[in-house]
Amino acid sequence: MKRTIQSKLLLACIVVSLLSCIVLFTGAGAQTPAIQNxxxxxxxxxxxxxxxxALRSDGTVLxxxxxAVISADxxxxxxxxxxxxxxxxxxxxxxxxxxxxxKLLRYDELTDAALLKLPARVDSKGKIKLYSMLLIKExxxxxxxxxxxxxxxxxxxxxxxxxxxxxxxxEINGRDRVLVSxxxxxxxSGGPAIDEQGRLAGIISGSLRTMNNIHLVIAxxxxxQLMKT
Numbered sequence: 001m002k003r004t005i006q007s008k009l010l011l012a013c014i015v016v017s018l019l020s021c022i023v024l025f026t027g028a029g030a031q032t033p034a035i036q037n038x039x040x041x042x043x044x045x046x047x048x049x050x051x052x053x054a055l056r057s058d059g060t061v062l063x064x065x066x067x068a069v070i071s072a073d074x075x076x077x078x079x080x081x082x083x084x085x086x087x088x089x090x091x092x093x094x095x096x097x098x099x100x101x102x103k104l105l106r107y108d109e110l111t112d113a114a115l116l117k118l119p120a121r122v123d124s125k126g127k128i129k130l131y132s133m134l135l136i137k138e139x140x141x142x143x144x145x146x147x148x149x150x151x152x153x154x155x156x157x158x159x160x161x162x163x164x165x166x167x168x169x170x171e172i173n174g175r176d177r178v179l180v181s182x183x184x185x186x187x188x189s190g191g192p193a194i195d196e197q198g199r200l201a202g203i204i205s206g207s208l209r210t211m212n213n214i215h216l217v218i219a220x221x222x223x224x225q226l227m228k229t
Contacts, residue, residue, distance in 0.1 A: 016193055033197040041148045042160045044198050045095045047132035049191055051152040052078055052102075054086035061228040066151035066191030067116060067198060070223075072130040073133050074118035077223055079205050080107040080188030083114055091118060092155065094132075106229060110175055110220040112205045114190075134192060137199040137220050146196045147180045149204055149215075151188025159185070178217040187214055193217045 036044070044126030054063040065082030067070055069075070076091075089102035099119055107114035116125040141147075145165040152158050170179050180193060184204055193202040202217035 001063040007086055011219045028062070034145070035196045036179040036198055038148060038162050041194055041196070041198055042150065045064075045134055045150060045192065046099040046158060046160075048134045049094065049152075049158060050076070050099075050191060051092040051155050051158075052082060053090045053092075054083050055088040055090065059088075064152075064155075064187055065189045066187065066204070067091065067202065068150075068190075068192035069118065069133045070129045070136060070200065072133050074120065074131050075201075076118055077192075077203050078114050078116055079203055079218065080109055080114040081192045081206075082113045083107075083116070087205045089116065091116075094158065095167050096156075097121075101166075106223065106226060108226050108229075110141075111218055111226070113203060113218050113222050113226045113228055115223075132177055134194070134198075134200040136224060137195055137197075137201045140221070141178055141195070141219070143168060143203055145201075146180050147201060147217075148178070148194045148196075149184055149188060149191060150194065151183040151184070151191030151204060153187040171221070172216065173207070176203065176219065176222075178212075179208070179214050180217050182212055182215065183213065184215040 019188045032045045052065045052067045056062050056089045067078040091099040091102050101119045103117040105115040105117050123129050130164050161183040163180050166179040169176050188204050191204045192200050195201040202219050203218040205218050207215045
């Protein structure tokens with residue numbers, strides 16, 4: 001009788017131990033992505049960033065900037081001021097592929113956020129080719145977080161810069177902006193600001209004349225709101 005009770009207790013302990021291991025394993029799989037350095041960020045995110053040209057009706061260039069793909073079927077984000085008043089939009093991907101017929105889906109002039117749709121692509125066998133994409137950060141940014149900016153100052157010259165979040169919610173000209181110290185050059189507007197886990201934390205919007213080396217980023221929350229519209 002005593003042996004039977006001991007056996008049952010031993011079996012119960014083994015079951016509890018196994019369940020604990022399962023819970024720990026499941027929890028480990030649900031952890032946030034690993035922290036990356038600039039090299040890792042660019043390696044994983046570079047293919048989802050593209051060069052963007054806004055053209056007039058006569059084919060001349062109105063503006064140039066950057067964009068970031070946010071869905072595998074080609075939905076993308078950029079800054080509205082890059083595409084404002086454009087008759088046509090063209091994108092050039094990281095692999096050099098030129099895409100015509102890029103569409104402006106919707107925009108919010110107040111936040112400067114804009115959503116685009118890249119054309120569907122097919123491979124040599126006629127199958128749909130998915131786009132590399134960035135996941136959008138859910139949590140709000142915090143003071144001091146590391147941040148990376150990727151964009152195209154020149155057509156064939158993507159760059160990455162690194163800085164921190166100087167202020168996650170600053171009121172600039174009547175609208176909220178994220179302020180970052182990651183350097184931004186002309187042509188990077190519309191490109192992604194990426195957190196150290198490789199998630200899209202915002203869209204590059206511009207620079208502040210009154211603060212040296214402080215730059216404006218459209219918050220991911222503004223982008224998500226536009227996607228719901």
